[in-house]
Amino acid sequence: MWILIAAAAVLVLVVLGVVLLRKPRAPKGGYAGTRDIDDIPEVDGDTALEDRPVSTLERPESARGRLARLRGRLAKSNNVFGKGLLVLLSRERIDQDTWDEIEDTLLMADLGTDASLELVENLKKRVRVDGTKDPAELKSLLREEMLALVDPSLDRSLRTESAPGKPxxxxxxxxxxxxxxxxxxxxxxxxxxxxxxxxxxxxxxxxxxxxxxxxxxxxxxxxxxxxxxxxxxxxxxxxxxxxxxxxxxxxxxxxxxxxxxxxxxxxxxxxxxxxxxxxxxxxxxxxxxxxxxxxxxxxxxxxxxxxxxxxxxxxxxxxxxxxxxxxxxxxxxxxxxxxxxxxxxxxxxxxxxxxxxxxxxxxxxxx
Ligand SMILES: Nc1nc2c(ncn2[C@@H]2O[C@H](COP(=O)(O)OP(=O)(O)OP(=O)(O)O)[C@@H](O)[C@H]2O)c(=O)[nH]1
Structure with a gap:
C-alpha cells in the first residue's frame, strides 16, 4: 500500500516537473516582432541578404507605364493654355479683339509669330465658313489645326538599331x-x-x-x-x-x-x-x-x-x-x-x- 502511495507521489512530481519546465508556447500567429536589426542572423558567414549586389540594380519603367504617367504631367502644365483658347473661341461673338487675344495666347505659349498667325488665320476661316458654335466642334477644330502645326507625319523614331559589329x-x-x-x-x-x-x-x-x-x-x-x-x-x-x-x-x-x-x-x-x-x-x-x-x-x-x-x-x-x-x-x-x-x-x-x-x-x- 505504502509502496503504491509512494509511486503515485513520484508520478505526480514527475508530471508537475515536466509541465513546469516546458517552454511557454508562442501564441497563435506568433509574437509581435521585437527584434532589432542587430538580431538578424547572418546568411553564410559574413554576407547579409541585403548585401547581395543584384538587388541594387534598378528595373527601369517600361515605355507604356511611363507614357501614361507623364501624359497627366504634360496636361497639368500645358492645359491652361489650351483651355484658355477654348474659352476665347466659345465667346458669343468672336470679334477682332478676340482674335487678337487668341493670337496673344499662342505667342505667350511660345508658338512663334509665324505659326501663331497661321493658326489664327486658319481658325478664322473655318469658324466663319462653318459658322461653328458648338463647343465640341470648336474643340475638334482647334485640335485638328494644332495637330497640323505639330505635324504628326514627321519621323520621330530614335535611330538606335546597331549595324553588324557596330553599335x-x-x-x-x-x-x-x-x-x-x-x-x-x-x-x-x-x-x-x-x-x-x-x-x-x-x-x-x-x-x-x-x-x-x-x-x-x-x-x-x-x-x-x-x-x-x-x-x-x-x-x-x-x-x-x-x-x-x-x-x-x-x-x-x-x-x-x-x-x-x-x-x-x-x-x-x-x-x-x-x-x-x-x-x-x-x-x-x-x-x-x-x-x-x-x-x-x-x-x-x-x-x-x-x-x-x-x-x-x-x-x-x-x-x-x-x-x-x-x-x-x-x-x-x-x-x-x-x-x-x-x-x-x-x-x-x-x-x-x-x-x-x-x-x-x-x-x-x-x-
Ligand atoms: N523639372 C525638370 N528638371 C529637369 C529635367 N531634365 C533635367 N532637369 C534638371 O535640370 C538640371 C540640369 O541637368 P543636367 O543634366 O545636369 O544638365 P547638363 O546640361 O548636363 O548641364 P552641364 O553638365 O552643366 O552641362 C538638373 O537639376 C536636372 O534634374 C526635366 O525634364 N524636368
Missing part, C-alpha cells in the same frame, strides 16, 4: 544646364528597359562632376561608363574610346554626353565637329540629339541655331516641359530647325523622359 551611336549636345547629362541617363534607362546593351561616354570633360553624375546614372541600371580621370581631357578622345569600347563589348548603343560650356561659338563648332569626326573613324553617328530647356523660350531657339550650324542635328529633346505652359516651343523649334522633337523631359525623376507623340501632345493641351 548605334547617339551624340547628345546642348548648352550647360539644359539637362543633357540627365537626358543621357534617362535615355540609358529607356534602352535598358528595351533589353539593349548600352555603353555611356562622358565626353563632358569640363567638369569632373559631370562624369561622376553620368557614371551614377549608368551604375543604377548596370550600364558602364567610359570616362577620363583628367579634368579638361580631350572630349573627342573620350568619345572615341567609348565607341571603340562599345564595339569591343558588342554593345547595342553608345550614348555620348558632351559639354556645352564653351566661351565662344567658334570654339563650340570646332569642338563638336571634331568629336563627331573622331567618332566616325570608329563607327557612324546615327543620332545627334540637341537638348533644349523648354523654359528658356526664344533663348532656346537662338542656342538651337548655333548648334545646328556646328553639327547636323537629327532630333530635339525638349526638357523641363513639366515646369512651363509654353508647350508651343515644340512647333517653333521644329519649324526653325526643320528637325523633329523626338523626346520630352517631364521631370527630374529617373523615368521622366518620354517619346514625343504629336496626338498625345495636342490632346494633353486641349482635353
Amino acid at each position: 548605334a551611336v547617339v551624340l547628345v549636345v546642348g548648352v550647360n544646364g539644359v539637362g543633357k547629362t540627365t537626358t543621357v541617363g534617362k535615355l540609358a534607362r529607356v534602352l535598358v528597359a528595351e533589353d539593349k546593351d548600352v555603353m555611356l561616354g562622358a565626353a563632358d570633360t569640363f567638369r569632373a562632376a559631370a562624369a561622376d553624375q553620368l557614371e551614377t546614372w549608368g551604375a543604377r541600371v548596370g550600364v558602364p561608363t567610359v570616362r577620363s580621370e583628367q579634368e579638361g581631357a580631350d572630349p573627342a578622345s573620350v568619345a572615341y574610346d567609348a565607341v571603340t569600347a562599345g564595339i569591343q563589348q558588342e554593345a547595342d548603343v553608345v550614348l555620348v554626353d558632351t559639354a556645352g560650356r564653351l566661351q565662344n561659338k567658334a570654339g563650340l563648332m570646332d569642338q563638336l565637329g571634331k568629336v563627331k569626326r573622331v567618332i566616325e573613324k570608329a563607327a557612324a553617328v546615327d543620332e545627334v540629339l540637341l537638348v533644349i530647356d523648354a523654359t528658356t523660350g526664344q533663348n532656346g531657339m537662338t542656342q538651337a541655331k548655333v548648334f545646328a550650324e556646328a553639327v547636323d542635328i537629327t532630333g530635339i529633346v525638349l526638357t523641363k516641359l513639366d515646369g512651363t505652359a509654353k508647350g508651343g516651343i515644340v512647333v517653333a523649334i521644329q519649324r526653325g530647325l526643320g528637325v523633329p522633337v523626338k523626346l520630352i523631359g517631364l521631370g527630374e525623376g529617373p523615368d521622366d523622359l518620354a517619346p514625343f507623340n504629336a496626338e498625345q501632345f495636342v490632346d494633353a493641351i486641349i482635353d
Whole structure:
C-alpha cells in the first residue's frame, strides 16, 4: 500500500516537473516582432541578404507605364493654355479683339509669330465658313489645326538599331544646364528597359562632376561608363574610346554626353565637329540629339541655331516641359530647325523622359 502511495507521489512530481519546465508556447500567429536589426542572423558567414549586389540594380519603367504617367504631367502644365483658347473661341461673338487675344495666347505659349498667325488665320476661316458654335466642334477644330502645326507625319523614331559589329551611336549636345547629362541617363534607362546593351561616354570633360553624375546614372541600371580621370581631357578622345569600347563589348548603343560650356561659338563648332569626326573613324553617328530647356523660350531657339550650324542635328529633346505652359516651343523649334522633337523631359525623376507623340501632345493641351 505504502509502496503504491509512494509511486503515485513520484508520478505526480514527475508530471508537475515536466509541465513546469516546458517552454511557454508562442501564441497563435506568433509574437509581435521585437527584434532589432542587430538580431538578424547572418546568411553564410559574413554576407547579409541585403548585401547581395543584384538587388541594387534598378528595373527601369517600361515605355507604356511611363507614357501614361507623364501624359497627366504634360496636361497639368500645358492645359491652361489650351483651355484658355477654348474659352476665347466659345465667346458669343468672336470679334477682332478676340482674335487678337487668341493670337496673344499662342505667342505667350511660345508658338512663334509665324505659326501663331497661321493658326489664327486658319481658325478664322473655318469658324466663319462653318459658322461653328458648338463647343465640341470648336474643340475638334482647334485640335485638328494644332495637330497640323505639330505635324504628326514627321519621323520621330530614335535611330538606335546597331549595324553588324557596330553599335548605334547617339551624340547628345546642348548648352550647360539644359539637362543633357540627365537626358543621357534617362535615355540609358529607356534602352535598358528595351533589353539593349548600352555603353555611356562622358565626353563632358569640363567638369569632373559631370562624369561622376553620368557614371551614377549608368551604375543604377548596370550600364558602364567610359570616362577620363583628367579634368579638361580631350572630349573627342573620350568619345572615341567609348565607341571603340562599345564595339569591343558588342554593345547595342553608345550614348555620348558632351559639354556645352564653351566661351565662344567658334570654339563650340570646332569642338563638336571634331568629336563627331573622331567618332566616325570608329563607327557612324546615327543620332545627334540637341537638348533644349523648354523654359528658356526664344533663348532656346537662338542656342538651337548655333548648334545646328556646328553639327547636323537629327532630333530635339525638349526638357523641363513639366515646369512651363509654353508647350508651343515644340512647333517653333521644329519649324526653325526643320528637325523633329523626338523626346520630352517631364521631370527630374529617373523615368521622366518620354517619346514625343504629336496626338498625345495636342490632346494633353486641349482635353
Ligand atoms: N523639372 C525638370 N528638371 C529637369 C529635367 N531634365 C533635367 N532637369 C534638371 O535640370 C538640371 C540640369 O541637368 P543636367 O543634366 O545636369 O544638365 P547638363 O546640361 O548636363 O548641364 P552641364 O553638365 O552643366 O552641362 C538638373 O537639376 C536636372 O534634374 C526635366 O525634364 N524636368
